[in-house]
Amino acid sequence: MITLTFPDGAARQYAAGITGREIAEGIAKSLAKRTVAMALDGTVTDLADPIAKDAKIEFLTRDDPRALELIRHDAAHVLAEAVQALFPGTQVTIGPVIENGFYYDFARNEPFTPDDFAAIEAKMREIIAKDRPFTKEVWTREKAKQVFADKGENYKLQLIDAIPEGQKLNIYAQGEWFDLCRGPHMTSTGKIGNAFKLMKVAGAYWRGDSNNPMLTRIYGTAWASQEDLDAYLLQLEEAEKRDHRRLGREMDLFHFQEEGPGVVFWHPKGWTLFQELISYMRRRLKGDYQEVNAPQILDKALWETSGHWGWYRENMFVTQTEDDRVFAIKPMNCPGHVQIFKHGLKSYRDLPLRMAEFGAVSRYEPSGALHGLMRVRAFTQDDAHVFCTEEQLADECLKINDLILSTYADFGFDNIVVKLSTRPDKRVGTDEMWDHAEEVMNRVLKQIADQSGGRIKTSINPGEGAFYGPKFEYVLRDAIGRDWQCGTTQVDFNLPERFGAFYVDHDGQKKTPVMVHRAICGSMERFAGILIEHFAGHFPLWIAPVQVVVATITADGDAYANEVVKAADKAGLRVNADLRNEKITYKVREHSLAKVPVLLVVGKKEAAERTVSIRRLGSPDQTSMSLEEALRTLAAEAVTPDLKRVAAAVSEPEGHATLDGHHVVARTVG
Structure with missing residues (x-):
């Protein structure tokens, strides 16, 4: 029993x-x-x-959230049956579930196109309506190979050969159609429902190898209800409008070109945005972190010691010099920071020691994986490494957590999930090390949830840790409901030991420090792309590349417009002038497309009265205000959130607040 x-x-x-x-x-x-x-x-x-x-x-x-993956898995099988019914001779290969849907790769002489979707979807609905049960049988390797060989399914034969000896070969059938599959499945095809849609086709090499034949991949999405499907399609429509690549062109922020695949050509406005992000992060670290800079190129031997050569070699850019030395452009900053830690004797009194670097790193990503700012080959990390004792580890993780969450809040992200990723199958270090690290991280995760009063959601990602230690992953949700994994906190008992890093403890003994890898934005390029899409280019004034444009109605206002520009610049605003001989309606439309937050419109009347007409991005309204009041209002609005907090904590004469010589509230404009 x-x-x-x-x-x-x-x-x-x-x-x-x-x-x-x-x-x-x-x-x-x-x-x-x-x-x-x-x-x-x-x-x-x-x-x-x-x-x-x-x-x-x-x-x-069927309404259980865990059933959604089953709905999509079943839909992939129904897609494959529909394709083979409509297009005899097509071979099926693999059809996994992916985020928000599924795909299936097909081998066919003539590739599929979106024009085929209507017929395939109709056939899928017909199969679903028959509500055939999913049944499972376990076949011997010999039987499976014989059956699929008889069917001409050569790719299935390769899949069978790749299955380890002793592992079961599951065959799932829906009526007469069957497939090799690990499962699980729902009870019948009818449980899939009709809330599905085929989305696109793409070419895909068999097993991702360009030396293999090209297959046709059909992508689909499936949901538990029509309402969920409609919401997802609406999200996609909104995402297309917010695509950072399109907005990057419209706002003149950056571009990419073939001669530099996966690297960003920043234009002046985009570089201003990027540097504002860096400046903000530098201020947040001031007083707690020491900023350092490690070399871009290091000898292969260092990467062998760190373990990256064995674990990460295929993602590294490597060069060999005339004296036969092999060097790699750094894909990450951590080995360099360990070298800085090792330079000079460290005591327990020096810990925790926090090093930060806005480090430019390079990683080889396959061409097909590159995606605007979101996936590049060269990027900047807001990287930091904390060297501490085991006793300090939990407190340091909590301090990092507070910094990460407050940073996200400043950018308008308040829907956050913190995930603990535990030991992967391929890893370094002893089980005892991992046990200890995971015990500490679990304890910290509980504190994060408790301290937030349930506002911050937490979860476990089994087996998804880094090869050297467990990690927290911070996932934020944007304005249209998409999730982005950005920040990380990774505990590492391994790297300092590999490099022989140590500190002298209070008892005079040498001890290996714990190393905590920490990033908040992660890739600054990617975070910039996320912000562009989150705000749809409508940045808060404090981070907008161009905050104000002073536009003239007629040439009579040019002299006054130049006065306004100088006064706005003196008030600390990023301002441009538009004195072109164009209609004001044309100027308004053009600057709206470029997502300029504020237009100050001036003409002969405004010059005489020393006023400005204020137009806000996205609003048809226009407000007249004195120049002094307008600039005071805008300059106060343009103060960054972190400096506003400082201003609130510092008592200064009205209209002023300073920190380390930086003005954080607008000067009086006169």
Whole structure:
């Protein structure tokens, strides 16, 4: 007999080998009818699977969030059946679930196009309507190879050969159509529903190798309800409008070109935005971190010692000099920071020692993976490494957490998930090291959740840690509901030991420090891209590359416009003038397209009255205000959030607040 424990805590005994379906039917026919799968000790599996040992059991309905992956997996199988029914001779290869949907790769002499989608979708709906059950059989390797060979499925034969000996070969059937698959699946095709859509086609090399044949990949999306599908399609439509590559062109921020694949050509406005981000981050670190700079190119031997040569070589740019020395452009800053730590004797009194670097790093990314600012080959990390004792580790992780969350809040991100990624299969270090690191990180994760009062969500990512230690991943949600993983906190007991880094403890003994790798924005280029899309180019005034444009109505206002520009510049605003002989409606339209937050319109009347007409981006309204009042208002609005906090804490004469000589509230403009 086996004991199964239900979500309400009740435990019941059953004969070993009973299936989930039999249990559900024994409880209630209605339960069995609405159940699509089960979870045993948290692992989702087929409802028809026999249960061999004690476990916690849950029945999953179609509306369970965990069933969404099953809906998409089943939809991929139905897509493959529909394609082979409509286009005989097509070979199926693989069809995994991906974020927000699924794809399937097909081998066919004539590639598919979006024009084929209507017929394929109609066939898919026909298969779903038949509501055929998904059934599973375990075949021997010999039988599987023979059957797929007879069907002419040569790619399936290669997949079978790649499955390790001793591993089961599951065959899932939906009516007469079947496929090699690990599963699990729902109970029948009808459970998929009709909230799906085929999205696009793309070329894909078999197994991602350019030496292999090119296949046609059909992407699709599937959701639990039509409402969810409609919301997703609306999000995609909004995302297209916000695409940072399009906005980058319209706002004249940056460009890419073939001679420099994966590297950014920053234009003046874009570089201003980038440097504002760097300046903000520098201020946030001041007083806690020491900024350093490690070399761009280092000898292969250093990367071998760090372990990156073995773990990361394919992503590194490498060169060999005439004296046969091999060097690599740094893909990360950590080995260099360890060298700086090692230079000079360190005591326990020096810890924690926090080093920060806005380090330019280079990583080889496949051409097909490059995507604007979001995926590049050369980028800047807001990187830092904290060297501390084991006793200081938890406090340092919490301090980093507070800095990360407050930074995101300044940029308008308040929906955050913190994920703890634990030990991967391929890793360095002892199990004892990992046990200790994960115990500390779990404790800190609980404190993060408790201190936020539930505002910050937390979760576990099993097996997703770095090869040298567990890590926190900070995932923020943007204005249209997309999630972006940006910040990380990674505990490393390994790298300092590999390099022989140590400090002298209070007892005079040498000890290896704990190293914490920390990034907040991550890639500054990528974070800039996220901000462009989050704000749709409508930046808050403090971070806008150009904050104000002074535009004339007629040439009579040119002299006064130049006065306004000088006064705005003196007030600390990033300002341009537009004195062109163009209609004001044309100027307004052009600067609106460039997402300039504020237009100050001046003409003969404004010059006489020493006023300005203020037009805000996205608003049809126009407000007249004295020049002094307008610039005072705008300059105060343009103060960065971190300096506003300082101003609130510092008592200064009205209109002023200073920190280390920096004005943080507008000067009086006269």
